[in-house]
Amino acid sequence: MNIKVLGCSGGIGGTGGTTCLQLSDQVLIDAGSGLGELSLSEMKGVRHVLLTHAHMDHICFLPMFLANIIGQQSEPVTVYGSEDTLAMIKKHLFNWEIWPDFTQLPDRINPCLKLQTITDADLLVLDDMLLRPFVVDHAVSTFGYSIRKANRHTVFTADTGYDPRLVIQLDTLGDIDDLILECSFPDHLQELAKTSGHLTPQLASRLVTELATPPGQVWITHLKPSYENELRQVLSATAATRHWKLIAGEP
Numbered sequence: 001m002n003i004k005v006l007g008c009s010g011g012i013g014g015t016g017g018t019t020c021l022q023l024s025d026q027v028l029i030d031a032g033s034g035l036g037e038l039s040l041s042e043m044k045g046v047r048h049v050l051l052t053h054a055h056m057d058h059i060c061f062l063p064m065f066l067a068n069i070i071g072q073q074s075e076p077v078t079v080y081g082s083e084d085t086l087a088m089i090k091k092h093l094f095n096w097e098i099w100p101d102f103t104q105l106p107d108r109i110n111p112c113l114k115l116q117t118i119t120d121a122d123l124l125v126l127d128d129m130l131l132r133p134f135v136v137d138h139a140v141s142t143f144g145y146s147i148r149k150a151n152r153h154t155v156f157t158a159d160t161g162y163d164p165r166l167v168i169q170l171d172t173l174g175d176i177d178d179l180i181l182e183c184s185f186p187d188h189l190q191e192l193a194k195t196s197g198h199l200t201p202q203l204a205s206r207l208v209t210e211l212a213t214p215p216g217q218v219w220i221t222h223l224k225p226s227y228e229n230e231l232r233q234v235l236s237a238t239a240a241t242r243h244w245k246l247i248a249g250e251p
């Protein structure tokens with residue numbers, strides 16, 4: 001996989017930080033606590049942040065990241081997300097109460113943050129990569145991303161529950177070299193997983209086996225720290241999942 005995982009834990013207290021994938025020096029997906037793995041100078045090189053959704057574990061380091069780069073750039077950092085995702089962070093985060101509105105700082109003419117609404121009909125070309133958002137089934141408006149980089153096709157499904165429409169969606173994206181899939185809860189908490197829009201080993205396995213063409217590799221992320229050991233044991237012991245790679249928290 002040619003993507004650097006700065007963090008992909010489903011919470012704190014487990015292995016590593018929460019979701020932040022570094023696609024290139026300039027492009028990140030999500031701004032969870034894994035973003036803190038970057039040095040100050042590396043942060044100053046980031047130009048684009050694509051958000052999957054507005055849940056805290058995926059945006060928690062965005063405010064302090066922007067505070068680090070304010071006044072340092074001639075162009076704003078662009079944060080991409082669905083209309084709902086950007087409305088949520090604007091209303092609940094950059095509201096002058098939780099944090100200043102960086103779309104107006106240092107001033108309205110030359111702000112350090114630009115919010116860019118995207119839809120699942122968009123195709124983005126960033127830093128020689130082709131990125132395509134697609135809708136997944138989670139508790140709030142959420143995008144997964146198809147990433148074509150250097151002849152390799154990686155698909156990150158973000159936080160998602162099992163949904164037959166996701167299987168169809170993934171099939172339409174073409175052959176997948178690397179599928180990055182979440183697995184938040186163990187099978188005995190399947191009802192909780194379904195209610196909260198997450199996967200268990202059984203649900204993740206079902207999703208992968210229903211794909212028309214198996215992915216080259218399956219990478220598992222977003223283990224909830226309280227169940228991390230249990231999930232690691234199950235995923236490494238179950239035949240269907242034995243060859244999947246666990247990258248939870250391993251930068």
Ligand SMILES: [Zn+2]
Pocket residue numbers: 053055138159
């Ligand atoms: Zn979430």
Ligand SMILES: [Zn+2]
Pocket residue numbers: 010019055057058159222
């Ligand atoms: Zn999450």
